[in-house]
Amino acid sequence: MNVLREWLGEKKKKLHFTLIDPDKQAPEKAAKMAATCSSYGTDAIMVGGSTVSRKNVEETVVAIKDAVNLPIILFPNSSNAVTESADYIFFMCLLNSKKRRFLVEEQLAGALAVKEYGIHPISMGYIVVSTSKKPTTVESIADLDIIQEGDIQKLLKYALTAEYYGMQCVYLEAGSGAEKPVPNEMIMAVHSNLSIPLIVGGGIRDGKTALDKVEHGADVIVTGTIAEENQTKVKEIIEAVKEYDL
Ligand code: 1GP
Numbered sequence: 001m002n003v004l005r006e007w008l009g010e011k012k013k014k015l016h017f018t019l020i021d022p023d024k025q026a027p028e029k030a031a032k033m034a035a036t037c038s039s040y041g042t043d044a045i046m047v048g049g050s051t052v053s054r055k056n057v058e059e060t061v062v063a064i065k066d067a068v069n070l071p072i073i074l075f076p077n078s079s080n081a082v083t084e085s086a087d088y089i090f091f092m093c094l095l096n097s098k099k100r101r102f103l104v105e106e107q108l109a110g111a112l113a114v115k116e117y118g119i120h121p122i123s124m125g126y127i128v129v130s131t132s133k134k135p136t137t138v139e140s141i142a143d144l145d146i147i148q149e150g151d152i153q154k155l156l157k158y159a160l161t162a163e164y165y166g167m168q169c170v171y172l173e174a175g176s177g178a179e180k181p182v183p184n185e186m187i188m189a190v191h192s193n194l195s196i197p198l199i200v201g202g203g204i205r206d207g208k209t210a211l212d213k214v215e216h217g218a219d220v221i222v223t224g225t226i227a228e229e230n231q232t233k234v235k236e237i238i239e240a241v242k243e244y245d246l
Contacts, residue, residue: 004197016241018042019224021049022056027063038068048075058083079109084117091121097142125162136175174202184216191217207240
């Protein structure tokens with residue numbers, strides 16, 4: 001079952017997910033942010049960050065669960081971020097990392113916990129596109145086979161590999177707080193060559209950019225940093241995503 005495809009089909013709209021980093025605020029504040037984004041129409045809350053502790057993730061998930069009636073999806077940086085109260089987990093492989101750790105080891109370390117906790121896994125090919133002069137956090141830790149802006153052939157090889165492996169979605173990531181989001185032509189190339197849902201995130205800060213990304217083929221827009229900085233902009237982004245008719 002491809003949950004993302006089902007959600008896209010049911011809503012007949014593009015989707016917006018809000019990413020909350022448990023390291024950036026207390027669980028109560030995270031819950032308030034989730035409630036605000038929920039009132040604006042976000043479709044799911046992703047919980048994850050680069051230095052999260054299991055306790056912090058779990059407390060944040062529990063607080064958000066109390067505050068909103070939305071799916072909560074773990075977006076783990078490691079097996080340490082697998083906690084029991086989430087509904088879903090992006091069971092992800094950082095395809096263009098050269099580190100075995102991000103390709104399979106963290107996944108091995110977390111698989112039994114996903115089973116034991118009964119969290120629904122959504123398999124994901126996670127691909128980082130380098131758009132920033134200053135490396136984002138994921139770029140600094142992942143030892144990437146770098147995909148430069150505009151290198152469509154290289155991106156397509158990775159994206160097709162995700163689909164041929166049977167992964168349920170592809171996430172094109174510019175990195176949290178990226179100077180620029182993933183370029184439109186790269187999104188369009190993946191959209192026109194793949195049939196699995198396409199998630200795009202990193203560096204999206206306004207409604208116009210979000211709309212641009214969905215118009216070029218993104219099915220799901222993820223925003224994180226802007227929810228911490230400017231709630232009016234989050235509203236604008238969610239409205240832009242929702243305005244787009246499939
Ligand atoms: C990070 O793509 C997400 O994984 C969100 O990025 O924080 O730049 O919105 P931002």
